[in-house]
Amino acid sequence: MKTRLRGLYKRGNTFWFAHQKDGRRFFVSLKTDDYVQAVQKASVLLRTPSLHPTEGLRPDIEAFLKHQREHHLFTAATADSKGAILRKFGDWVGWLDTASITTEDIQRFYDEQRQTIKEGSAQTYVMALRSFFGWAVKQKLARVNPVAEVQVGRIVSTPRRRFCTFAERDRIIAEAPTAELRFVLYCGFHAGLRKNEIIQARPDWFDLDQGLLHVRKTPTFEPKG
Numbered sequence: 001m002k003t004r005l006r007g008l009y010k011r012g013n014t015f016w017f018a019h020q021k022d023g024r025r026f027f028v029s030l031k032t033d034d035y036v037q038a039v040q041k042a043s044v045l046l047r048t049p050s051l052h053p054t055e056g057l058r059p060d061i062e063a064f065l066k067h068q069r070e071h072h073l074f075t076a077a078t079a080d081s082k083g084a085i086l087r088k089f090g091d092w093v094g095w096l097d098t099a100s101i102t103t104e105d106i107q108r109f110y111d112e113q114r115q116t117i118k119e120g121s122a123q124t125y126v127m128a129l130r131s132f133f134g135w136a137v138k139q140k141l142a143r144v145n146p147v148a149e150v151q152v153g154r155i156v157s158t159p160r161r162r163f164c165t166f167a168e169r170d171r172i173i174a175e176a177p178t179a180e181l182r183f184v185l186y187c188g189f190h191a192g193l194r195k196n197e198i199i200q201a202r203p204d205w206f207d208l209d210q211g212l213l214h215v216r217k218t219p220t221f222e223p224k225g
Helices: 033-046 059-072 076-093 103-115 118-140 166-174 179-191 194-198
Strands: 008-013 014-021 024-029
Touching: 008 033, 008 059, 014 033, 059 076, 076 103, 076 118, 103 118, 166 179
Parallel strands: none
Antiparallel strands: 008 014, 014 024
16 A cells, blocks of 8 residues: 555555665564554654664663662662563563554553552553653653553542541550651651652651651652642
């Protein structure tokens, strides 16, 4: 099937793109049967015809996690949690080459995950993949971020269930067996912190004498809102 873009053609139901680089001719499957998407992908290929060499998705993921840790963008806990998600995706997708992974691959992965876990959790998977592929594009390991066009659902907030009374709260904190555990419980009960803030919390944030909380910026954490 001939098309208006030179080098773009259809083989069966899939568009392919033929182009030349350094006197060599390359034939690339665009992995879509949609003409508009095929033109967009071919245009990206023309703008960035060559990528840096890579040993595969697995080492790329490990390099990403190392980069995020070395530049203080991830804590050790964040690297562990994001790494688990990325490796799970790698297993699911059969460890394809980083540059060959498509929006359709990630959409199917997300759609499958949300059948067994909560919507919010499934979307954290998508966010982890978005971060990884954004880094991969900057490192010229992939031409585009395939997560950009993934369609996600709406997260419906549910009312919080009352966990305990104020008196029970105070007793739980007071009876904690160690100072460290009392500190963690105080963070959770009194500060109303989100999960990430509890991980990043520092003792100097809490003025126990005055009953005040001072959430401050740290090398690995910046308060939001």
